[in-house]
Amino acid sequence: MSTDRYYPTDLTEEQWQVIAPLLPQPKKREGGPGRPPCHPRWIVNGILYVNKTGCQWRMVPKEYGCWNTIFDYFNRWQKQGVWSEVMEQLRQQERQRQGRLAEPSAGCADSQSVKAATQGNSIGYDGGKQVKGRKRHVLVDTLGLILAVVVTAANGDDRQGLKALLSCYFAKGVKRLRKIWVDGNYSGSPLQNWVARLKKTHKLKLERVEKTGPGFNLVKRRWVVERTFSWLFNYRRHSKDYERLTQNSEAMIQISMIHLLLKRLA
Structure with a gap:
């Protein structure tokens, strides 16, 4: 061809x-x-x-x-996990191209609720955002490159989403990640206790960064993950969740990040 x-x-x-x-x-x-x-x-x-x-x-x-x-x-x-593996390999290459170590020591986590366009599995209603659909949980490094992504129903709890993100990220072995910046939704003693148990192996720490005032303002550290969400919206497949399976939704996000990394590396 x-x-x-x-x-x-x-x-x-x-x-x-x-x-x-x-x-x-x-x-x-x-x-x-x-x-x-x-x-x-x-x-x-x-x-x-x-x-x-x-x-x-x-x-x-x-x-x-x-x-x-x-x-x-x-x-x-x-x-087969190909998209996840390719994204990880390209992310490591991009970090090394910028003179950084392949694995980050700090990152940021957040979630985003979007409407669902199909009657697939794991559909819920986010009362806070007033959105019926799904919720995208992402963990990024300080460059905004995705480390892990998990898609759940929109009524899924952010703290459970963070647990799923960290379990997914650390499942591939010991990492350098030591600090994660999060917002006020990631509070409560159950999450802190879970992270404390994880800390024994990975020495991980959560640091909450709150908004400094009403309306839009640039939140220190957390703006990086918000920029990543804006990158994803440049791909129209992410304007809503069009996939019937949450695994396919995660794969589409990984593919978008792969395309962004290819543009930089090439």
Whole structure:
């Protein structure tokens, strides 16, 4: 298949050279009778097109191949943890490019409630934000790069979301993370006790940073994670939660961060 770029979301040759070693190779038998063999570059291009434009899978341009083959790869690689692993590898590369250690020692956590566009699983109502849908919990480093993401129903508790984030992040082994800045929603003795038990292994500390006044104001340290949420909204797939499964919602967020990192690294 040609390596020409059909749409602005398509990977450049330099970007492809960065991500190609991190992706599994498609099986040679796939593609089907009368179809061109699946090329991983065009599979990724098709997924990026959906992610950026917010279109339905069935409306993926034919230049990328059969839409259900592209979705199958998206779904399969999500189940295999490919998107999470690629995001982590690229994040480490970007930190090292900026003269930092691969793993951060400090980060910031927050959540964001968005409407759900489909009747999938884990749908709830956030009374505080008055939103029926899902809640995105993210943990970022001081550069705003995502360390972990968990999607729950919108009525999910922020403290439980933070526990899920930290469990997901530390599940891959011992990390350097020592301090996390959070807002007032992450309070209470149960969370502090849970973090204290985690501290015995990882020496982790939560530091609450409150707003200094009414209305909009730039909150020290926490503005980094708010900027990350604004980055995600540049990808229309995140204007609402369009996925039936929360795991696919998490994968779409990881793909957006992968695309942002590729632009920087290439």
